[in-house]
Amino acid sequence: MPIIRVEPCSLALFGALGDLALRKLFPALYQLDRAGLLHLDTRLVALARDEGDDAALHKQLRASLKRFVAADEQDPAVIDRFISRCCYLRMDFRKREDYQALPDLLPAGIPLVAYFATPASVYGDICRELAHLQLIDNTRVVLEKPIGHSLESSREVNEAVAQYFPENAIYRIDHYLGKETVQNLIALRFANSLFENQWNSRYISHVEITVAEKVGIEGRWGYFDQAGQLRDMVQNHLLQLLCLTAMEPPSDLSADSIRDEKVKVLKALAPITPDLLGTHVVRGQYAAGSIDGQPVPGYLEEDNANQQSNTETFVSLRCEIRNWRWSGVPFYLRTGKRMQQKLSQIVIHFKESSHYIFAEEQRDQVSNKLIIRLQPDEGISLQVMTKEQGLDKGMHLRSGPLQLSFSDAFSAKRIPDAYERLLLEVMQGNQYLFVRKDEVEAAWRWCDQLLASWRQDGSAPKKYPAGSWGPVASIAMITRDGRSWYGDL
């Protein structure tokens, strides 16, 4: 039985028939229901532009849950209960008259969660109409990423919403913050003095953050070609991971204490100016190659592709944080589509001890690493040096893991999807896993100057074959510092 006290709420899901809602949000809500984390009085209103009614919605939801929930997690009784909570209202989010029937579907006296699974261009319209219906005071609004495509446009989106809702009612999603291991990073750092005492430039030589995807752009050329990997992944997910890794200990676990510390990291990130492009950044674009032995097309051969596109599908960066804790410690970030493996991990490389007493030829293997794996196989492992066993081995060292695999260690039945955690937190009114306006803006400010450097430089991204670890230049970037990307095969 859950130890969390669940309160009833109404959930209005704008864009309820879109990809995100059907693939992620409804399955996540179903899982919350299955776990006993949706109050019996919680109701869901699905809002979309298509003609339809409750029966058509229910049919659609059954099909989606069948497709997107693991077969052994499909419980017919829970599916029936979950579906009976959902009703449908057809509307164009820009048209005032289409909202008229909405209040009748929302019981008075319980909070409303309005989830915007729509393009950001309609967030302002929806807020205006909710205000017109006086559905403001007890409402939390959930904004999907991307919030704009630059500092200026993100401000426009934020201002459109802020006209009607205060910051403490706005929940900006970065789904990486809902991943179990990402939350564990906070526990790992601040509940273990072993790590917190060593978490600085005196003991850490460098940090790697890799978010590699096997998928390409999944039919989203129109969106992706305007965005590129820097806006799509670095501006949000990678910078959030960097912030949680690098931030100072917050004074408590409140949303604002954590967010205050994250903003300080973003503000301390050294800009990547045009003179650093050759050494601190690699932009790549995938060419045809193979993934899991199957041929896949290059980015420029994807459906609807513009053959002249110079949009990057890969970025690696050498970042520096200008503060007392991290001065002189590079943070190497990389992310790309169509890479060899789906792999998201943070690797903390500790420095060697000050006096070395073992065989000289083993010296370069001797360094401790803390590997925080987000996906696949969520877990944390600490690479330590031990003596090789056996009478014939002498004091021969070997590097091996001290492992904490979440699924083994806690016999967890399943690791919840990020959206389950995030939806639960919104329904409970907790903001600590959501991104504050000033964080979004600080991240855009940093990305905007890099985009400006790229524009000034004008060179094309480097090609890499699909199924590789990105352009060779990305390996060269880290090798120049006498290091290598951890775990590349």
Ligand SMILES: NC(=O)C1=CN([C@@H]2O[C@H](COP(=O)(O)OP(=O)(O)OC[C@H]3O[C@@H](n4cnc5c(N)ncnc54)[C@H](OP(=O)(O)O)[C@@H]3O)[C@@H](O)[C@H]2O)C=CC1
């Ligand atoms: N899909 C994903 O995995 C992810 C999505 N996101 C974000 O989530 C949001 C939704 O994405 P996604 O589900 O992929 O997009 P989709 O285009 O699949 O869904 C958006 C839905 O909103 C509807 N819509 C748009 N404008 C209106 C309007 N004026 N009135 C009524 N309905 C409208 C669309 O209807 P119609 O089809 O008729 O235009 C569509 O059904 C976006 O902000 C996206 O950036 C973020 C991370 C991942």
Ligand SMILES: O=C1O[C@H](COP(=O)(O)O)[C@@H](O)[C@H](O)[C@H]1O
């Ligand atoms: O936000 C996004 O994230 C996905 C990757 O998410 P993950 O949880 O599967 O790692 C990415 O594919 C998409 O392009 C981006 O918009």
